[in-house]
Amino acid sequence: MSEDEELPDLDGGAARSINSTAVSGGGGDQNYVSPSPDQVLENVLENVLYFLTSRHDRNAASLVCKSWFRAEALTRSELFIGNCYSVSPGRVTNRFKQIKAIAIKGKPRFSDFSLLPPDWGAHFANWLRAMAASYRALEKVYLKRMCVTDEDLAITAHSFPFLKELVFVCCEGFGTDGLAIIARECRHIRVLELVDTDVTDDEVDWISCFPDNVTCLESLIFDCVETPINFEALERLVARSPSLKKLRLNSYISIRQLYRLMIRAPQLTHLGTGSFNTSEIVAQSEQEPDYFSAFAACKSLICLSGFKEIIPEYLSAIYPVCGILTSLNLSYANISAEQLKPVIRQCHKLQTFWALDSIGDEGLQAVSVACKDLRELRVFPVEALEDVEGPVSEVGLLTISEGCRKLQSILYFCQRMTNAAVIAMSKNCPDLVVFRLCIMGRHRPDHVTGEPMDEGFGAIVKNCKKLTRLAVSGLLTDRVFKYIGQYGKLLRTLSVAFAGDSDLGLKYLLEGCPKLQKLEIRDCPFGDSALFAGLHHYYDMRFMWLSSCKVTRQGCEEVARQLPGLVVEVIASGEEENETNEYVDTMYLYRSLDRPRPDAPRFVHIL
Amino acid sequence: MTMISEEHKKEKLGFEETELRLGLPGGGGIVNEDLVKNTNANGKRWYTETVDLKLNFALKETEKGENLQEEKNLISCSNDSVKPPPKAQVVGWPPVRSFRKNIMAVQKSSSEEGGGGAATFVKVSMDGAPYLRKVDLNMYKSYQDLYGALGKMFSSFTMGICDSQGMIDFMNESKLMDLLNGSDFVPTYEDEDGDWMLVGDVPWEMFVGSCKRLRIVKGTEAIGLAPRAVEKCKNRS
Numbered sequence: 080m081s082e083d084e085e086l087p088d089l090d091g092g093a094a095r096s097i098n099s100t101a102v103s104g105g106g107g108d109q110n111y112v113s114p115s116p117d118q119v120l121e122n123v124l125e126n127v128l129y130f131l132t133s134r135h136d137r138n139a140a141s142l143v144c145k146s147w148f149r150a151e152a153l154t155r156s157e158l159f160i161g162n163c164y165s166v167s168p169g170r171v172t173n174r175f176k177q178i179k180a181i182a183i184k185g186k187p188r189f190s191d192f193s194l195l196p197p198d199w200g201a202h203f204a205n206w207l208r209a210m211a212a213s214y215r216a217l218e219k220v221y222l223k224r225m226c227v228t229d230e231d232l233a234i235t236a237h238s239f240p241f242l243k244e245l246v247f248v249c250c251e252g253f254g255t256d257g258l259a260i261i262a263r264e265c266r267h268i269r270v271l272e273l274v275d276t277d278v279t280d281d282e283v284d285w286i287s288c289f290p291d292n293v294t295c296l297e298s299l300i301f302d303c304v305e306t307p308i309n310f311e312a313l314e315r316l317v318a319r320s321p322s323l324k325k326l327r328l329n330s331y332i333s334i335r336q337l338y339r340l341m342i343r344a345p346q347l348t349h350l351g352t353g354s355f356n357t358s359e360i361v362a363q364s365e366q367e368p369d370y371f372s373a374f375a376a377c378k379s380l381i382c383l384s385g386f387k388e389i390i391p392e393y394l395s396a397i398y399p400v401c402g403i404l405t406s407l408n409l410s411y412a413n414i415s416a417e418q419l420k421p422v423i424r425q426c427h428k429l430q431t432f433w434a435l436d437s438i439g440d441e442g443l444q445a446v447s448v449a450c451k452d453l454r455e456l457r458v459f460p461v462e463a464l465e466d467v468e469g470p471v472s473e474v475g476l477l478t479i480s481e482g483c484r485k486l487q488s489i490l491y492f493c494q495r496m497t498n499a500a501v502i503a504m505s506k507n508c509p510d511l512v513v514f515r516l517c518i519m520g521r522h523r524p525d526h527v528t529g530e531p532m533d534e535g536f537g538a539i540v541k542n543c544k545k546l547t548r549l550a551v552s553g554l555l556t557d558r559v560f561k562y563i564g565q566y567g568k569l570l571r572t573l574s575v576a577f578a579g580d581s582d583l584g585l586k587y588l589l590e591g592c593p594k595l596q597k598l599e600i601r602d603c604p605f606g607d608s609a610l611f612a613g614l615h616h617y618y619d620m621r622f623m624w625l626s627s628c629k630v631t632r633q634g635c636e637e638v639a640r641q642l643p644g645l646v647v648e649v650i651a652s653g654e655e656e657n658e659t660n661e662y663v664d665t666m667y668l669y670r671s672l673d674r675p676r677p678d679a680p681r682f683v684h685i686l
Numbered sequence: 687m688t689m690i691s692e693e694h695k696k697e698k699l700g701f702e703e704t705e706l707r708l709g710l711p712g713g714g715g716i717v718n719e720d721l722v723k724n725t726n727a728n729g730k731r732w733y734t735e736t737v738d739l740k741l742n743f744a745l746k747e748t749e750k751g752e753n754l755q756e757e758k759n760l761i762s763c764s765n766d767s768v769k770p771p772p773k774a775q776v777v778g779w780p781p782v783r784s785f786r787k788n789i790m791a792v793q794k795s796s797s798e799e800g801g802g803g804a805a806t807f808v809k810v811s812m813d814g815a816p817y818l819r820k821v822d823l824n825m826y827k828s829y830q831d832l833y834g835a836l837g838k839m840f841s842s843f844t845m846g847i848c849d850s851q852g853m854i855d856f857m858n859e860s861k862l863m864d865l866l867n868g869s870d871f872v873p874t875y876e877d878e879d880g881d882w883m884l885v886g887d888v889p890w891e892m893f894v895g896s897c898k899r900l901r902i903v904k905g906t907e908a909i910g911l912a913p914r915a916v917e918k919c920k921n922r923s
Contacts, residue, residue, distance in 0.1 A: 189778065192779070194778045229820070254807075254820060279807045279820060461790060465779075465780070576779065
């Protein structure tokens with residue numbers, strides 16, 4: 080489960096040809112010419128650099144001198160492009176010649192919440208053209224928030240005959256037509272993963288398009304693909320995929336069908352159960368399959384998700400694997416605390432738990448008692464509205480902090496919260512790296528004291544020394560930003576909405592947080608003078624997003640003027656070119672090595 | 687709202703969903719004023735009310751600006767169809783991905799038949815082009831917008847036989863024949879009855895509701911469609 084996580088390191092080390100000018104051994108050969116010292120150095124370098132897999136290390140190595148730069152460029156096999164517009168594909172293919180794995184991220188994260196008009200960009204086609212010409216040996220492609228068409232998938236299948244892994248996270252623009260092409264033509268595909276990706280229904284039976292022989296499939300994830308599946312074809316596919324370890328089904332797969340798949344694949348380590356519901360009415364007399372035994376046969380199942388339309392009575396079938404699970408995602412299962420308890424109390428090894436707030440504070444209490452090893456918790460709302468009574472509150476947060484001391488990452492949606500609970504968590508969970516609290520009512524204060532939530536978040540940045548990612552909410556004054564600027568020295572990602580009193584808020588952030596990379600802000604009273612406070616830092620950031628704030632077009636133009644290496648986009652959210660508006664709708668700025676993108680739609684003005 | 691032909695139109699546009707919010711424009715804060723403008727611009731007021739009902743469903747996909755832009759899938763049924771939300775809904779808040787919101791909406795509604803209500807993606811094929819494309823009709827506000835997009839996708843396509851509104855005058859059959867004979871490519875569409883029609887025969891909103899797929903054919907081929915299109919158009923009015 081990598082919803083919004085940092086990209087895990089792609090495994091670096093597929094063995095491949097080091098630069099062909101290897102150091103040749105001894106003499107004796109009359110035609111032998113000793114390589115020059117420089118050549119020796121480069122050869123050694125390349126051999127050594129082969130072992131450097133981290134891109135940060137490689138970036139550092141490439142800065143040493145020209146020779147190191149060249150050697151590094153020749154030996155880098157994995158590429159990570161954090162912003163598809165920060166560099167042109169041509170520049171990349173010119174520099175790196177041996178790329179086997181590429182990861183590209185496109186749209187800014189706020190596009191997930193409809194804050195970016197459609198057709199903004201992030202078209203994979205631009206990158207694909209360059210890659211197809213230069214990286215024929217490409218094996219792995221990872222795309223996040225990119226627009227991909229069926230045509231792109233066809234070109235991908237044809238251009239990369241050794242393609243092994245294809246992962247799409249939060250992408251859109253293609254359909255089952257495209258999937259069929261991939262299934263049919265990518266003979267070496269091992270990993271095909273679609274996560275939170277919009278796939279249109281072209282009424283194509285793509286599962287049947289996989290070749291008939293034994294496949295090398297290791298991972299097939301399509302739980303987000305909302306189209307019917309040819310189940311018999313899927314069953315045969317699973318049966319002829321002995322290496323399959325990860326299988327996540329969509330909600331068109333019933334629990335009966337799940338059973339049939341599970342008994343064919345007891346070696347699974349990651350399972351997405353599909354609907355976990357019966358598609359037809361089961362007569363009382365009719366014998367239902369023994370779901371319990373199917374789970375019992377899965378001795379290696381450590382990651383369980385799905386439950387898209389769960390019938391809670393079936394949940395007891397998963398008991399046999401509870402004791403070995405490290406990851407459980409019930410975030411589509413609208414179940415109560417009572418329904419959760421018998422399951423969760425067996426999950427001693429659980430490290431990752433995602434759930435709906437339907438489990439309530441009481442359900443969280445059960446989690447805190449049972450899951451002492453918990454590292455990551457996400458609690459999503461059943462009703463994503465502002466004025467409802469929420470079932471989870473500061474009580475749940477507090478109890479989690481008391482029971483799960485190893486917590487590293489939390490995402491918590493609620494309707495009410497107190498500073499006291501947040502402060503308690505900051506002290507109980509010192510290992511927190513990610514703290515994202517969403518109090519759904521805008522500008523909502525501490526519901527016990529009536530105070531702003533400044534102190535709570537302040538305690539988090541102060542006490543959680545490893546914190547790199549933060550999202551704030553509730554009633555917040557400039558003071559919380561002062562705290563963040565003061566203590567958030569490792570902070571890389573910050574998400575702010577409906578907060579702050581004045582320009583000071585943003586100034587504190589930009590002046591105080593040296594490691595800030597990704598800053599997304601909406602509906603805050605930050606204006607031009609705050610914008611200028613970051614001029615010294617914008618080149619070190621991946622991006623900054625400001626929407627519905629108080630920056631003017633002139634302010635944005637001034638930033639663009641002073642920082643030519645920055646692309647400053649002004650994005651209009653309405654279709655009228657509303658020049659009369661004092662403030663811009665959205666400003667999105669990012670550094671770029673090349674001239675601004677040529678594919679900007681008419682509602683985007685690049686300054 | 688009692689005209690029989692309007693009832694008929696409602697059926698044609700597929701009103702099975704009862705969860706449609708039937709509020710008038712201005713209620714619930716989800717109005718797309720431009721769509722209302724469009725209907726008026728076509729000068730056919732009698733479509734307005736029918737279209738609004740339909741659009742409350744389609745509106746979720748078409749809205750830009752203040753409101754929900756990418757609710758691609760199903761209607762959020764957590765907003766009851768009767769009472770408006772207590773506080774004006776803000777775009778993208780709370781920050782829950784539409785994916786998740788939609789799944790919850792599906793679960794909440796009783797015997798919801800999945801699929802259907804997605805964004806109005808239709809396949810577009812052009813004679814001679816190797817790949818199908820797809821367009822989301824809700825992204826466009828008029829025929830002109832659509833033709834512009836098609837023109838970009840299929841470089842040999844330029845739309846020339848319509849009037850300034852993007853519509854075709856079907857009443858004059860011989861004039862239509864002339865136009866078709868003179869054009870390279872003409873867009874046709876399959877409507878909900880399964881008939882292939884010439885694009886531009888009905889007001890835009892009605893087209894969006896009834897178009898199932900698009901096919902761009904040679905003008906001379908489209909001539910065969912003309913008589914049927916004229917007939918159907920006459921029956922409609």
